[in-house]
Amino acid sequence: MYYVGLLGLGTVGRGTFEILSDPAGRNPLLSEMIVKKIGVRSIEKHRALQLNQQVLTQDLDSIVSDPEISIVVELLGGLEPARSLILKAIKAGKHVVTANKAVIARYREEIYAAAQEKGVYVLIEGAVGGGIPIIKPLKQSLGSNRIQSIIGIVNGTTNYILTQMSENGADFADVLTKAQQLGYAEANPSSDVDGLDAADKISILASLGFGGHIKREDVYSEGIRNITATDINYARRLGYVIKLLAIARGNAGEDSDRLELRVHPTLVPQSHPLASINGVNNAILVEGDPLGQVMFYGPGAGSGPTASAVVSDIMNIVAILKSHGTGATLDPLLSRTHQHYCQITPIEEIESSFYTRLITLDRPGAIGQIGTCFGENNVSLQSLVQIGLEANQAELVVVSHNVKEQFFRQALESIKQLEAIKSISSVIRVLD
Numbered sequence: 001m002y003y004v005g006l007l008g009l010g011t012v013g014r015g016t017f018e019i020l021s022d023p024a025g026r027n028p029l030l031s032e033m034i035v036k037k038i039g040v041r042s043i044e045k046h047r048a049l050q051l052n053q054q055v056l057t058q059d060l061d062s063i064v065s066d067p068e069i070s071i072v073v074e075l076l077g078g079l080e081p082a083r084s085l086i087l088k089a090i091k092a093g094k095h096v097v098t099a100n101k102a103v104i105a106r107y108r109e110e111i112y113a114a115a116q117e118k119g120v121y122v123l124i125e126g127a128v129g130g131g132i133p134i135i136k137p138l139k140q141s142l143g144s145n146r147i148q149s150i151i152g153i154v155n156g157t158t159n160y161i162l163t164q165m166s167e168n169g170a171d172f173a174d175v176l177t178k179a180q181q182l183g184y185a186e187a188n189p190s191s192d193v194d195g196l197d198a199a200d201k202i203s204i205l206a207s208l209g210f211g212g213h214i215k216r217e218d219v220y221s222e223g224i225r226n227i228t229a230t231d232i233n234y235a236r237r238l239g240y241v242i243k244l245l246a247i248a249r250g251n252a253g254e255d256s257d258r259l260e261l262r263v264h265p266t267l268v269p270q271s272h273p274l275a276s277i278n279g280v281n282n283a284i285l286v287e288g289d290p291l292g293q294v295m296f297y298g299p300g301a302g303s304g305p306t307a308s309a310v311v312s313d314i315m316n317i318v319a320i321l322k323s324h325g326t327g328a329t330l331d332p333l334l335s336r337t338h339q340h341y342c343q344i345t346p347i348e349e350i351e352s353s354f355y356t357r358l359i360t361l362d363r364p365g366a367i368g369q370i371g372t373c374f375g376e377n378n379v380s381l382q383s384l385v386q387i388g389l390e391a392n393q394a395e396l397v398v399v400s401h402n403v404k405e406q407f408f409r410q411a412l413e414s415i416k417q418l419e420a421i422k423s424i425s426s427v428i429r430v431l432d
């Protein structure tokens with residue numbers, strides 16, 4: 001028998017416990033695992049689970065130091081005590097499974113160095129994409145490819161909000177309130193709506209796909225708070241949907257040792273595979289040589305889906321322990337780690353096409369002046385459309401060709417100085 005210690009019995013911990021305590025009809029390895037202890041904050045909490053209360057403890061250290069437990073499953077969330085407990089478990093020679101993207105995105109190097117030294121696994125399938133298998137495919141099934149890009153919708157909350165805004169013409173604030181009532185968004189939604197959760201996840205995927213550590217602070221992130229129903233509507237008329245994309249892209253040529261790494265709302269062509277990913281679902285499109293494109297799609301969060309990923313990691317470890325015993329050398333594919341940090345291209349140097357919505361006073365020559373500001377800063381335009389006109393004001397929607405972000409920003413600065421400009425309402429990058 002293999003003894004498992006769970007840290008946390010919340011959304012994912014509960015799903016994990018439910019799978020482990022109901023092995024019938026699943027992989028026979030599950031019958032060889034016993035949940036020995038579960039660490040929680042409150043023992044008294046009513047949990048509506050068939051559970052021997054004796055396994056619950058508030059003493060989380062007693063789990064990571066229990067000599068009988070060989071696998072510690074960290075499902076607490078947050079940075080501390082999660083990070084310290086993971087490190088203590090590793091130090092005590094235990095394999096670790098975690099769904100904690102925040103900890104892995106920030107302390108990956110420290111945790112993996114400790115794990116290598118002790119010869120234990122740290123598996124993280126539940127940390128990105130919930131129930132979607134993406135970590136193991138990047139480590140193993142796609143390992144023969146030179147990865148060119150990883151582009152994902154990796155945050156279900158923001159995808160739900162954008163889908164609702166798009167389908168019902170609703171405003172961000174109203175949909176956020178509804179998402180909070182339905183339990184899709186946290187009371188403090190910042191991590192989701194400001195793009196921070198997606199940035200954690202893309203840094204993990206990029207690290208695996210491109211083979212280097214990523215400094216979390218190098219990931220540019222911009223959230224969806226400023227997206228309006230008006231922009232979603234105009235985007236649709238231009239043939240796009242707006243999605244919060246997490247993008248990791250290798251560069252060709254001279255810049256081949258640098259990565260583009262960013263999270264921001266993006267106009268996605270309606271024909272693109274990611275355009276039809278709606279609601280709380282996630283999808284990750286990986287492009288590699290020689291494979292071409294492959295898309296992973298499914299439930300990106302939730303108790304059952306995330307627990308499915310967590311338990312598959314536990315099973316992997318048990319399968320290895322069963323076939324090799326505890327003292328075996330680590331499987332280099334499952335335990336792969338890196339020696340160097342990836343160089344990240346600053347956002348100002350990345351080339352994108354931009355959608356911009358401007359409000360101008362209805363003055364003769366205003367459009368010409370705007371065109372001149374773009375031209376003087378090397379920005380060429382795909383289209384410029386005057387969409388609305390009311391109370392002596394005009395609304396212009398401009399889509400540029402690909403241009404370095406710094407040139408586009410310079411052009412906007414000079415446009416802001418024009419007397420005819422009332423406001424630059426939105427600037428959103430367009431997926432090429």
Ligand SMILES: NC(=O)c1ccc[n+]([C@@H]2O[C@H](COP(=O)([O-])OP(=O)(O)OC[C@H]3O[C@@H](n4cnc5c(N)ncnc54)[C@H](OP(=O)(O)O)[C@@H]3O)[C@@H](O)[C@H]2O)c1
Nearest residue numbers: 008009010011012040041042075076077099100301302306
């Ligand atoms: N929820 C999802 O859909 C999802 C999807 C993918 C990944 N994840 C990741 O999975 C992890 C767990 O998320 P979750 O949604 O399951 O969290 P959750 O519902 O908030 O549950 C957290 C659990 O940990 C316990 N806990 C937290 N801090 C503790 C402390 N200091 N001492 C003792 N116990 C503590 C809580 O105890 P009590 O029960 O006593 O309060 C609770 O059982 C996070 O890293 C999250 O990012 C979640």
